[in-house]
Amino acid sequence: MIKHFYLNNRICLVKTNDPMARNRKKTSSEPLDIVYDAKTVIPLDYESYIQSIKICENPFCIGPYFILLIDMATRKVVYASPTVNHVLGYSADEWINSDLTQIFGKFHPDTLATQHALYKSIVDFFENISLRARTKYLFSYNIRIKHKNNHYVHLVLHNRCIKYDPTGRPRLIMVTCFDMTHYNLNNEQVLNICKITANSIKRIYTSTFFSEFEKGILTRKEVEIWNYIQKGLTGKEIAEKLNISVHTVNTHRKKIYKKLRSNGLYG
DSSP states (O other): OEEEEEETTEEEEEEOOOHHHHSOOOOOSOGGGGTOOOSSOOOOOOHHHHHHHHHHSOTTOOOSEEEEEEETTTTEEEEEOTTHHHHHSOOHHHHTTOBHHHHHTTBOHHHHHTHHHHHHHHHHHHHTSOHHHHTTEEEEEEEEEEOTTSOEEEEEEEEEEEEEOTTSOEEEEEEEEEEOGGGOOOSSEEEEEEEEOSSOEEEEEEEEEOHHHHTTSSOHHHHHHHHHHHTTOOHHHHHHHHTOOHHHHHHHHHHHHHHHHHTTOOO
């Protein structure tokens, strides 16, 4: 897996062993098992956290964003801002106390397919950071989720943990969800982790996830080439970017189309 780290405004590429290539998990409605698998849940008073979130909201803005407060231990939405109605068509009351399993059920199948790998990357990243420093980081990624009227909305989620439990696991996550449907985003899911400093927010980690790879349909190299094909690059342009021959690109292209057709993903 190629992961990108930003150091002194330069992009550093680090090739790592890809555990998902060896032990790719099957798509599940419970990808959060990898983040928080609580056996006992300590009760929590949410009111002070909810009031803090409400102070940050703009009362004059009706979209295209909404805010959620999620308890990772109970896997419940404990607060949803009224603007969720303008983005997804649901009232805030319909989302409050919703189980995260229900919400995952609204995810596009391609989004759901990448969740295990994405959450594992988040957990692996934060395990190497002290508990005290973790509050200085926020992480964002994009999803596609079904609107109440049954069309898909493309959201970018900015997440920040505002409370950890005594063992260091994230307990309360504040999620700001921005509607990016009209910005023609690509289908891949991109995870970005940023560090908040006194003067700025610096992106220090990014990783891209592809449903075709997580489903075991395409190899990592085929996904890379397929992504360029979808962006409209010619065989020659792809060959130059990947430092391979045009013949190799065309060979991969034929295999990609064959695999996608056999899985009903390409006409």
